[in-house]
Amino acid sequence: KNLIILGSDTDSIILDSFAGSGTTGHAVLHLNKETCGNRKFILIECEDYANRTTAERIRRVIKGIPESKEKSFRDGLNGSFSYFELGEPIEIENILEGKNLPSYNDLARYVFYTATGEEFVPENIDESRSFIGESKDYAVYLFYKPDLEYLKSTALTLEMATSLPNHGNKKKLVFAPTKYLDLNDSELVTKHGLKNIEYCQLPYEIYRLKD
Template sequence: MFDNREIFSTPKPLALLTRILEIATDKNSIILDSFAGSGTTAHAVLELNKKDGGNRKFILVEMEDYAENITAERVKRVIKGYGKEPENSATGGDFSFYELGDRLLLENGNLNEKVSIEKIREYIYFSETKEKCEHKGSDFLGECNGVAYYFIYKKDEITTLDFEYLAKLKKASSYVIYADVCVLSDETMMKYNITFKKIPRDIKKV
């Protein structure tokens, strides 16, 4: 598969992984390998799907620096075929490759200043709505099911949800607003259906 080069010293045996999957999975299983190595698990899933017409899916996790050049590359070659007659070995199928960026929240709970504000905004809106944030460059993140979402954040300043800011809000049925501090009374919060979330305490951790 890699021009007869030994690029990985201890790959899992393909036949063994394939047999394990035959015994332990059904045609619609999702297989997780959190130590993906050379990608044998994905190879076995693709081969088994080709053999029995299954629709198994795989999730591979690999933290070493060969994840793209070896692990993902092997999966590509298995899908497209390899060897003297690649059409005979091709399994078909597809996969997506993702590389993790810097962590959003540091161990002390504070926001990681290496992460761009837009990435933080996107994360918060998705964690709240499971939708993509389409609004750029403002506190307003978007509206979903009548709820307007705001993220009031400045890197080197304390942000405050107060009456002055309240006057700037677009009209909505209710609001979820992230800021450092809220000085509005409970009565005001109830009147305008506002849920206040403190930065960074109330940012969801996944």
């Protein structure tokens, strides 16, 4: 913690390329709790214990350890994090050419986190509804299959847009290969209640919402 205090601000990003048991992440969370800080951390671990030891420690100190003797450990330090394993790269050129297309879950994880910057929860995916999860501001939908013919023939239509369920005040962020409706047509949008829908074309606008 002392090293982090000396070398960072309250909103810095702390990188540990040899995360080991997760001490750095634990220290960042502890400091955030103590100082009301907003530090973030990136932990990298290449050994096979990355999930069961490194990530598990972070999960426990965030959620709390009921059997701990220390109150702060029992209550949890709060915060959140996402755990990723290195897999095959998702290359935009490959998506365009239909080569080595990522699985639905892999692309869902990619677009959700890239668009929202929030933790992705795989258990929230409902592929039958093309729903991949909710962030603070968005309910996110992904119309995708790792099949080039599907990508060539699938588009967000008026029927599909109006069938999406209501999510309160949250906007519906829809990723699809293309669309067959004009969301800039105010008359159409008002008539069919589409004002809370935002469309992102795969793969061109994956980064748009981060700007």
